Amino acid sequence: MTTTAVKERTAPKQAPGAAPRKRRSGRLRRVSLPYLLLLPALLLELLVHLVPMVIGIVVSFKELTQFYIRDWGTAPWAGLDNYRISVDFDAPVGEALLKSFFTTCLFTVLSVGLCWLLGAAAAIYLQESFRGRGLLRAIFLVPYALPVYAAVITWAFMFQRDNGLVNHVIHDQLGLTDSPPFWLIGDNSFFTLLVVSVWKGWPFAFLIIMAGLQNIPREMYEAAALDGAGVWQQIRRITMPSLRPVNQVLVLVLFLWTFNDFNTPFVLFGRAAPEAADLISLHIYQSSFQTWNFGTGSAMSVLLLLFLLLVTGVYLVLTSRGRKADA
């Protein structure tokens, strides 16, 4: 693209008549090339995301139960009923959805916060060169590299009440509890979910922050040290501001992944998660696939999508404002 542009600019003047057409076709090509390059991705995106999404939105206005799943097009229209049921917070369905929503919000804030903290601490700690740094880095990335299912099922075994490793340590060996606690049912399940989620998520934060740290020039630290800045000051005044763009994307991605996490609770708790750990993705799955109420499940999905779009939009506006202020 640049070469044609250069050629055109340096080409000697030609006889009138031929040149404009050539220039026009050149410009046409210049304008349309990026779109052509984007086309395959756009088509695939349409196929993979937008088509099912549109179908999902259509289904959310239908009364789709087991009587119609063979040919969902024939399901009767339900108007706004599915949405009404989902947001009627005084009735069990809406109440359960709202509860699940708040549980998910709390879980996401805690999980993303802890993932980021651990990831940042580890990345900053491993900035300095020392013996065994490479090995540590590799070990830290193990949870990220393991297949989710295998890792989470292992955690599920460890958290079993009667013969799990966790209770064996805290109850049998250390005697910290009067009776072995339950981790996979009841209120503790929220904590179990959080532990597994953070264990799974923090290496990603570590990896991204580590990459971000590579871009901070060493001279800045050296200059700061000469001016008498301590480690904390260096982190506060140099590392964190330099990491801001990286952090903005990282937190957003972690937020979306965590908020939509289905695998972890599903593998940990099976088909019916305890109320304390009833994340919204699993909740919607149960509303759709366990009670065969696909219309209501789709309506919940659409509501979730709108919420996430809103949060993401606000976040992007705020962070781009922050960037503007920096500029």
Place this chain on the structure above:
Amino acid sequence: MRIRRVAAIGAVTLSLVLTSAACGGGSSGSEGSNEQPKTLTYWASNQGANLEVDKKVLQPELDKFEKETGIKVKLEVVPWSDLLNRILTATTSGQGPDVLNIGNTWSASLQATGALLPWDAKNFEAIGGKDRFVTSALGSTGAQGQDPAAVPLYSMAYALYYNKKMFADAGIEKPPATWDEMVEVGKKLSKDGKWALGAEGSNLANIIHQVFVLGQQHGADFFTPDGKADFTSDGAVAAVKQYVDFMAKDKIIAPGNAEYAQNQSLSDFAKDKTAMVLWQTASATFKSQGMKDDEWGVAPAPVQSGTPGQGTNTNSMVAGINLAVFKNTKNIDGAKKFVNFMTSDEEQKILNGAYGSIPPVKSAQDDPAFNSPALAVLRDTLATSATALPQVPDESQFETLVGTAVKELFADAAAGRAVTTESVRAKLDKAQQQMPNS
């Protein structure tokens, strides 16, 4: 420039956010075709100790069928946890097996989807007629007044299995016949880290089987005659409370059982930690856990009073596996031949013998192989005191929702929280209001 970058990030993010659940459209075939007469795909449910055991049991039989008919059967053994979802997906997409196993309690629910071949008189003729099958097993093949959506393949019933050594150690002579006796001997057995009764407090299907029978004993059906959910009747509440109270009030079920969903209660039984389990055909599992046949006994499951029979003296649900054919099969004749083969006397004896279940085919049931004391109890229960789960389209949702409610109540009991009539009713009410057609 900056705006454009924000837009670009926005676009990327949008694609990350999209998480809408959607389902593809299925095709609606009528009664199958014969486009691929040489192959069949068969989804078998997991009946053995693990999937490999099933393959070992089934493959020789499928080879036999291929020799007889020239039709190659592709076998896939599907674990229980996935089976219902797999069937739903196959129904929706139209991409499924030709022949499949279904839990017999789902018959009416899956019948409602219209995806399964109805067994009318003509189709039954192809497999030797309807009267070859035991009546109680036919009672769990779909809604009343409609052609069955599947045919019985293996039959099972619940019985009380008891650990003879633990009974002898506690000086108990005979297994309890009523729930009062159960609590009485249970209190003698539950001490020093040992417990009287095992339960699968997180296994929704197992919970439903137990609660349904107790419901019958309290005169509750869980559904009105016209198929509407009825989970909060006094009988239903009393049944659920009685079951959870074995842990909460009577303390004859170990609190740890609230977490069980993978048959851990059978391991406890084999390890002399639990004296009794209510189970369907547990003998093969006990053997695989290293128990000898003379170390355990089997008796009819308890009733409220009197002896097992019909109505409020029901002591088991009609358990079992049905065989169904997908309507859109491309080998309808082959599929019927295969069902005919699997329900033939000879195969019924082989397969039910291997799995420790009872043949739902009368002529096969009379075989002396099914006369052992353990199987005799199951067979009599099935014939005289078992009731089919509600044959209504919303049955599968009932299993999920009421199962989940009882699971939560068990979690409360295990955590030492009070389980009251009110708390039971509230949970059941919530379950009822989540029913799609309530």
